[in-house]
Each structure stands twice: as C-alpha cells, then as structure tokens.
Amino acid sequence: xxxxxxxxxxxxxxxxxxxxxxxxxxxxxxxxxxxxxxxxxxxxxxxxxxxxxxxxxxxxxxxxxxxxxxxxxxxxxxxxxxxxxxxxxxxxxxxxxxxxxxxxxxxxxxxxxxxxxxxxxxxxx
Amino acid sequence: xxxxxxxxxxxxxxxxxxxxxxxxxxxxxxxxxxxxxxxxxxxxxxxxxxxxxxxxxxxxxxxxxxxxxxxxxxxxxxxxxxxxxxxxxxxxxxxxxxxxxxxxxxxxxxxxxxxxxxxxxxxxxxxxxxxxxxxxxxxxxxxxxxxxxxxxxxxxxxxxxxxxxxxxxxxxxxxxxxxxxxxxxxxxxxxxxxxxxxxxxxxxxxxxxxxxxxxxxxxxxxxxxxxxxxxxxxxxxxxxxxxxxxxxxxxxxxxxxxxxxxxxxxxxxx
Numbered sequence: 001x002x003x004x005x006x007x008x009x010x011x012x013x014x015x016x017x018x019x020x021x022x023x024x025x026x027x028x029x030x031x032x033x034x035x036x037x038x039x040x041x042x043x044x045x046x047x048x049x050x051x052x053x054x055x056x057x058x059x060x061x062x063x064x065x066x067x068x069x070x071x072x073x074x075x076x077x078x079x080x081x082x083x084x085x086x087x088x089x090x091x092x093x094x095x096x097x098x099x100x101x102x103x104x105x106x107x108x109x110x111x112x113x114x115x116x117x118x119x120x121x122x123x124x125x
Numbered sequence: 126x127x128x129x130x131x132x133x134x135x136x137x138x139x140x141x142x143x144x145x146x147x148x149x150x151x152x153x154x155x156x157x158x159x160x161x162x163x164x165x166x167x168x169x170x171x172x173x174x175x176x177x178x179x180x181x182x183x184x185x186x187x188x189x190x191x192x193x194x195x196x197x198x199x200x201x202x203x204x205x206x207x208x209x210x211x212x213x214x215x216x217x218x219x220x221x222x223x224x225x226x227x228x229x230x231x232x233x234x235x236x237x238x239x240x241x242x243x244x245x246x247x248x249x250x251x252x253x254x255x256x257x258x259x260x261x262x263x264x265x266x267x268x269x270x271x272x273x274x275x276x277x278x279x280x281x282x283x284x285x286x287x288x289x290x291x292x293x294x295x296x297x298x299x300x301x302x303x304x305x306x307x308x309x310x311x312x313x314x315x316x317x318x319x320x321x322x323x324x325x326x327x328x329x330x331x332x333x334x335x336x337x338x339x340x341x342x343x344x345x346x347x348x349x350x351x352x353x354x355x356x357x358x359x360x361x362x363x364x365x366x367x368x369x370x371x372x373x374x375x376x377x378x379x380x381x382x383x384x385x386x387x388x389x390x391x392x393x394x395x
Contacts, residue, residue, distance in 0.1 A: 013233075014246040018226045087249060089345030107345040109253040112219040 001123045002027045005048050009033075009040040009055035009067060010085070015108075019054055019085065022112040026119070037062025041070065050080055052119060057086040057097070065100055072101035081122040085110060220352040223251050224359055231363045237371040241273045244364045248337065249275060252353050256280035256341035261327075261368070262290065262299060262334055269299055269336060280340040282318050298324040299333050304357060306349065316340055323349070325357045327365035334365050 006023050008031060010016045020031045032048060034040035036059040044050055053071065057064040064084055071077045081104075084097045089107040097105045104118045230243045241259060248254045256276025260269040267290040274283045291300040298305050305324040307316075316322055322342070327335040337360060342348075 012246045012250060014226060014230045014243060015250045017230065018222060018251070021222050021226060087253075087255075087343055089343055108250050108343070109223075109346070112222055113215040 001051075001120070003030075004028075004051040004123060005030045005032065007032050007034060007040060007043055007050045007053045009035075009037065009053065009059070009064065011035050011056065011059040015056065015085075018110070019115070022110075022115050023119075025112075025116055036060055037064065037067035037070075040067055044071070044077055044080075050077075052123060053080055053082045054085055055082065057084060057088055057093075065097065068097065068100045068102050083115075083118060083122070085115075216352075220355060223352055224355060227251060227356060227359055228363050231367040235371050235374040237368070237375045240364075240367045240371045244337070244360065244368070245273055245275060247356065247360065247364075248339070252339070252349075252356055253343045253346040254339045254341065255343045256283055257337065257339045258283050258286050260286065260288075260295070260299075260336045260338060262336075267291075269295060272335075276341060280318070283340060286318055286338070288319075293319050294321065295319070295324050295336055295338060298326050299336055302326050302328055302331060302333050304361070306354075323357070325361050327368065328361050329365050329369055334369055337364070 004026055006026075006029060008016055008019050008023070010019065010033075016033050020033065023029050023031050030048065032043050032046075032050070034043050037055075038061050040053070040055065041062075044053075053067075055064040055067055064086070068082055068084070071080060071082065078101075082102045083104045083106060084102045085106045085108060086093070086097075087108045094105045094107075103122055106115060106118065227247045230247070231240065234240060234243070244259060248257050254275070256279045258271040258274040261272050262269050268287060269290065270287045271284060274286070277284045288295045288299075290296055294305055304326065305321075307320075307322050318340075321338045321340050323337075323339040325337045325339075326333045327337065337357075
C-alpha cells in the first residue's frame with residue numbers, strides 16, 4: 001500500500017523507532033508517533049487521516065486497551081484497523097485485546113517481516 | 126439385295142456391336158478394378174509416411190517435454206533457493222534494524238538515567254527479557270551492585286543483587302570478561318540469583334565496568350535467538366561506553382555546578 005498514514009502509539013522511544021523503521025517498507029508511508037493513549041487521541045483528531053494504528057498496551061496516562069476501546073466507540077474512528085504490540089504474551093491478554101476490537105495482536109520482541117505481513121493483510125495490499 | 130440378305134447383314138453388324146460392347150464392359154470392369162487396387166496401394170503408402178512423420182513429431186515432443194520438465198525442476202529449485210534466501214535476508218534485515226535502533230538509542234543522550242532506561246528498553250523489547258538486572262562495578266570495593274532491574278515479582282531479590290569480583294558466575298564473568306549463557310529456561314528452579322540465564326559483561330575494550338544479568342525471558346519466548354547474541358555483543362560494548370560517558374558527564378556537570386556555585390559565592394562576597 002502506498003501513501004498510508006500510520007499512528008505508532010508507544011511510550012518507549014526505542015520501540016517507536018524500531019516500529020517506524022519497519023513501516024518505512026511501505027512506499028511513501030507517513031508515520032505519526034504518540035507516547036500514550038491520550039496523545040494518540042489528539043493525533044487521531046488531527047488533520048492526517050490515519051489508515052492503521054499500532055499500539056502498545058502498557059503506557060502511562062492512558063494504556064493501549066483503553067485507547068482501543070475508545071477508538072471503537074468513536075463513529076469517525078471505529079473502522080481504523082488496530083494492531084496491539086506488547087510484551088504481554090499470555091493467551092488471556094491476547095483474547096482481551098481482540099475482544100475489545102483490536103484486529104491483530106503481536107507479542108514482543110517483534111519480527112519485522114511478521115509485522116509487515118500483518119499490516120499488509122489488514123490493509124489488503 | 127434381297128430383304129433376307131439385308132436382315133442377315135444387320136444381324137451380323139448387331140452381333141459385332143454386341144461383342145464390342147461386351148468387350149468394352151469387360152475392359153471397363155478391369156480398369157475399375159485396377160483403379161481401386163491402385164487407390165488402395167496409394168492410400169497404404171500415404172499412411173505409412175504419415176505415421177513416420179507423426180512418430181518423428183512424437184519423439185520431438187517427448188524430448189521437448191523432457192527438457193521442459195527438467196527446466197521446470199530447475200526453476201522450482203531456484204525458487205526454493207530464492208525463497209530461502211529471501212527469508213534469510215528478511216531475518217538479517219530484522220536483525221540489522223534491531224542493532225541499528227539499539228545503537229542509535231544508546232548514543233542518543235548523555236543523561237545517565239536515560240541511558241540506563243534505554244538499556245532496559247532494549248533488554249525488554251528487543252531481547253524479550255522479563256527479569257534482569259544491570260550491575261555496575263565499584264572499583265574501590267570490587268563489588269558489583271544492581272543499579273536497575275526488572276521482574277522483582279518473578280525473580281525475588283533481583284532488585285538488591287550484588288556480588289564480588291571473581292566470585293560465582295557473575296563475579297567470574299566480570300573478572301574474565303567472557304559472557305555466560307545457558308540459553309534455555311531450565312524448569313524446576315535451576316535458575317537462581319547466582320546462576321542466571323545469561324550474564325554479559327559491559328566492557329570498554331578489556332575493562333569491565335559492569336554486567337547485564339538475565340534471569341527470565343518473556344513467556345512467549347523460549348530461548349535466545351541468533352540476533353540476541355548480536356544484541357548482547359552490541360550491548361557489551363555500546364552500552365558500556367554509553368553508561369561510562371554519561372556517568373562521567375553527570376559527574377563533570379555536578380562538579381561544574383559546584384565550582385560555579387563557589388565562584389558565584391566568591392563574586393558575591395568580594
């Protein structure tokens with residue numbers, strides 16, 4: 001997919017950079033970064049139309065699960081695909097994330113190829 | 126000529142005509158038979174040519190089919206090689222991205238706490254460790270003490286871990302500068318505070334300034350992967366220089382502030 005706008009929600013600068021690095025595989029991708037759920041909601045109400053959200057779970061101020069829940073309740077945002085990227089690898093965490101409305105759940109440490117494949121499937125590239 | 130001789134003459138001509146007609150019919154019959162025979166012979170001759178031609182064609186097509194099948198097998202093998210190579214390159218790409226990001230982040234600040242935070246992020250997010258500690262060596266006392274940790278709940282005591290240079294697994298790693306790995310989480314409590322999964326020295330050239338000690342990996346991770354060893358090598362050198370330089374910078378900042386305050390005091394009192 002070309003010209004996609006990605007929102008990366010992650011409190012760790014290291015992970016933000018690593019995810020952004022992987023997303024550069026998509027031609028002309030625009031990567032918007034947010035440090036927590038509240039920051040993400042601000043960016044979602046900004047001028048850029050977001051095509052996909054990648055969010056961590058454990059973050060200060062507002063965690064990723066709350067963000068997923070709020071996005072799914074918002075009429076304008078509810079159809080944006082969401083990928084959760086987290087250290088929480090238990091099956092119940094995965095089920096909880098997907099039940100709240102996330103489209104995919106990836107456990108850290110991430111494999112760039114797996115992330116790209118998941119995004120491509122969600123955006124039907 | 127009398128009527129009687131005329132009739133005989135006519136009968137004679139008629140008989141000759143009859144004989145001639147019968148002879149023509151026989152000849153016609155003979156020729157038709159001959160024509161049919163020649164047609165059969167000709168047809169038989171044409172078929173054998175056709176068969177021969179078709180046999181040649183079959184031979185050619187069989188050969189071509191064999192060559193195509195052979196090429197198909199070769200291309201299939203090439204595809205397998207390409208697919209295998211693609212996976213290798215993907216993996217290599219992933220590894221390089223991890224190493225690039227790790228080194229970029231380690232040298233992005235001179236703030237000691239931030240550097241330690243970044244080392245922790247790398248260990249959690251890139252290596253995938255749940256319980257670990259970062260120990261620094263006090264060169265005055267030769268004691269290694271934890272300055273940062275994660276996973277006190279799954280590895281009680283990790284927050285306050287300490288050891289002496291040369292003692293036990295960690296002390297030996299710090300003394301020799303050689304990394305220590307078990308590479309799998311042994312069930313049944315074999316991993317203890319003194320016997321971790323991995324102990325990586327933080328080295329500036331051959332000078333060890335501390336250790337990264339890993340006790341437990343995230344539950345979705347079974348064992349260290351190839352890139353983890355690369356990350357450990359990178360951390361051994363880059364984290365060491367980043368920690369050391371940020372520590373020196375913090376100390377010099379503190380000294381500078383003290384001197385500045387002292388100079389301010391002198392200026393004010395004079």
